[in-house]
Amino acid sequence: xxxxxxxxxxxxxSAAEIADSIRDLVERGAFGSGDSLPPVRTLADTLHVxxxxxxxxxxxxxxxxxxxxxxxGGTLIAPRSPVAQEGFATGTVLRDIGTGNPDPARIPDxxxxxxxxxxRPVLYGEPVIDxxxxxxxxxxxxxxxxxxDRMRLTITSGAVDAVERLLAQALTRDDPVALEDPCFLAxxxxxxxxxxxxxAVPVDDQGMTVAGVQAALEAGVRAIVCTPRAQNPTxxxxxxxxxxxxRAVLADYPYVLIIEDDHFSLLSSxxxxxxxxxxxxxxxxxRSVSKFFGPDMCLAVTASDPDTAGRxxxxxxxxxxxxxxxxQRLVHALATDADATRTVSEAAAHYxxxxxxxxxxxxxxxxxxxxGDGLNLWVELPVAARAVSARLMRRGWLARTGDEFVLSDxxxxxxxxxxxxxxxxxxxxxxxxxLAIAVGExxxxxxx
Numbered sequence: 188x189x190x191x192x193x194x195x196x197x198x199x200x201s202a203a204e205i206a207d208s209i210r211d212l213v214e215r216g217a218f219g220s221g222d223s224l225p226p227v228r229t230l231a232d233t234l235h236v237x238x239x240x241x242x243x244x245x246x247x248x249x250x251x252x253x254x255x256x257x258x259x260g261g262t263l264i265a266p267r268s269p270v271a272q273e274g275f276a277t278g279t280v281l282r283d284i285g286t287g288n289p290d291p292a293r294i295p296d297x298x299x300x301x302x303x304x305x306x307r308p309v310l311y312g313e314p315v316i317d318x319x320x321x322x323x324x325x326x327x328x329x330x331x332x333x334x335x336d337r338m339r340l341t342i343t344s345g346a347v348d349a350v351e352r353l354l355a356q357a358l359t360r361d362d363p364v365a366l367e368d369p370c371f372l373a374x375x376x377x378x379x380x381x382x383x384x385x386x387a388v389p390v391d392d393q394g395m396t397v398a399g400v401q402a403a404l405e406a407g408v409r410a411i412v413c414t415p416r417a418q419n420p421t422x423x424x425x426x427x428x429x430x431x432x433x434r435a436v437l438a439d440y441p442y443v444l445i446i447e448d449d450h451f452s453l454l455s456s457x458x459x460x461x462x463x464x465x466x467x468x469x470x471x472x473x474r475s476v477s478k479f480f481g482p483d484m485c486l487a488v489t490a491s492d493p494d495t496a497g498r499x500x501x502x503x504x505x506x507x508x509x510x511x512x513x514x515q516r517l518v519h520a521l522a523t524d525a526d527a528t529r530t531v532s533e534a535a536a537h538y539x540x541x542x543x544x545x546x547x548x549x550x551x552x553x554x555x556x557x558x559g560d561g562l563n564l565w566v567e568l569p570v571a572a573r574a575v576s577a578r579l580m581r582r583g584w585l586a587r588t589g590d591e592f593v594l595s596d597x598x599x600x601x602x603x604x605x606x607x608x609x610x611x612x613x614x615x616x617x618x619x620x621x622l623a624i625a626v627g628e629x630x631x632x633x634x635x
Contacts, residue, residue: 197225200236202243203360209244210253213264224254224262247361252379273372274482276585284618285587287419287562290609293534294481295527297517304516315500315509316342320488320519327522328490331458332472333465339496342510343503345485346450346475347373350412351381353471353489356498357444358383358409365403365411367395369592369599371419371448374412387594390418392559394425395462397432404436410444411437413462417451420592420604422559430460441468444495449474454535457560471495476518478562479531486510486518538562541608545615552623565589566603566622570629575603578625584618 196212199205212218224230224245231238245262248254255265273287316324321340329335343349350373354364360382366374368387378385386408388399395413403411416424425433437445445463452459452474463470475487491499503509521527542558549556549566556566568575572588579586589602603622607615 197230197234199234199244202240202247205230205234205236205241205244206247206360209248210251213253218264220264220266222264224264226261243361246384247382250361250379250384251382279585281580281585282583282614283585284605284607284610285585286606287587287604288482288606289478289562290534290537291481293530293537294479295521295524295530297480297521300517300520300524300527303520304513306516309509309512311508315503316340317512317515317519320515323519323522324488327452328472328474328488331461332490333461333463334467334470334492335490337492338472338490339493341489341491341496341499341503342515343487343489343499344510345477346448346473346487347377348485349471349473349475349487349489349499350374350446350448351377352499352502353444353446353473353491353495354378354381354383354410356495356502357469362410363403363406363408365400365408366594367412367414367418368399368594368596369420369589369602370594371414372592374448375592375594385594387596389596390421390423392421392423392557393429394418394423395429395433397429397436400433401436404440404443408443410446411462412446412448414448414450415459415461416449416455416457417559417561419450419561420563420589420602421565422561422563424455424457424560425460425462427458427460430462433462434464437462437467438464441466444469444471446470447472451478451561453479453531454538455560456535456539468492469495471499476522479534480518480521480527484514484518486514538608541610541615545605545607545610545619548615548619549622552619554619554623554626562606562608564605564607566605568601568603568626568629570601570626570633572601572603574629574632575622575625578628579621582621582625584621 198208227238227241231241245254249256252265254262256262275286276283324340361384363384363386364378365386365388366378367390386403386406388403389396447461469492471489471491473487473489476484542564546556546558559565576586576588587604589599593599
């Protein structure tokens with residue numbers, strides 16, 4: 188089938204129908220990567236619909252990653268390239284310094300705890316939250332949360348699962364969602380695959396900016412996803428002042444769903460400051476255990492208002508209904524074990540110390556660097572990060588460039604996100620020197 192034939196088969200009267208028709212034609216091969224869709228005016232005339240309907244359809248497709256817009260270059264079918272994911276890169280002999288992973292040597296050993304989690308089997312219809320975990324998690328989630336007296340707990344298979352289900356219970360296709368910019372990869376993909384429309388909110392060293400959140404609210408966002416501590420990739424954490432300013436702005440929008448993803452909680456060196464006001468109607472605080480108990484511990488606790496908790500439970504009911512009680516008991520056992528909690532505290536100190544030490548090495552090499560919170564460093568460069576990354580590869584390093592995390596902020600294309608906490612002193616010194624050389628070479632090439 189030719190592209191012209193594919194164009195002639197686009198059908199629909201509404202934006203959703205037209206978007207679904209184009210999506211179906213892409214899946215059937217009528218459109219291939221790089222093919223142009225008809226101009227808005229042309230397709231509107233062909234289908235006898237308003238031009239705004241076509242604009243909305245194309246916007247839905249762009250939000251889902253099916254098309255890309257090129258301004259005067261038109262709307263093109265997006266290339267079918269793998270989306271960026273966290274974790275180790277496969278099929279490379281380079282030293283991977285972009286993984287975003289915790290140090291496996293710093294994850295508590297669960298061997299002893301495993302023996303104690305097996306008990307009476309759990310049957311359909313029983314409470315979905317294990318009693319021991321519920322008691323511990325209630326205290327964990329209450330601290331620093333203004334509307335704690337109204338909170339209900341839900342257990343999901345990790346933070347990404349919680350955020351996906353929270354958005355799904357509140358939004359419909361093409362609804363706008365405020366995301367941090369630059370943004371955590373999983374949040375970008377969750378919004379894109381859900382068919383929602385991402386509205387970028389700039390992040391500075393105190394978290395989401397007040398002006399950015401205000402603009403997003405005025406643009407009609409129905410949900411906000413915020414990282415209160417150790418924002419990925421920047422390492423920014425909300426200050427008390429910034430959180431108060433954002434609560435004041437959000438007070439006029441009580442029914443906008445606020446989702447706080449406090450993924451680094453027990454490892455964070457920063458206090459928790461929430462943007463959820465005491466009277467806010469729709470909210471959820473999500474805390475997963477994967478950063479400190481290991482990525483394979485796919486469990487997150489969500490505290491939310493009763494209505495959101497009920498809707499979230501309904502989103503779970505068509506599937507497994509609950510997260511394995513064996514996993515819940517294991518998390519509770521580790522969370523209340525003195526050796527395990529000591530290991531977590533030591534890991535938190537290790538990550539902070541190693542990141543700070545590497546930042547000092549960069550500064551000594553003439554590369555400005557500052558330390559945020561979290562597992563990674565967010566390094567600003569004077570040139571395009573891809574040019575520096577390419578030169579690092581020649582020296583045996585695989586780094587992650589900032590443009591993978593971008594929604595609209597062009598400044599992130601001059602950033603590297605580095606995971607360096609597991610490098611020994613010799614490798615850290617070698618990487619800092621290689622990075623300085625790579626920056627120098629890329630700068631010279633740009634000037635030349």
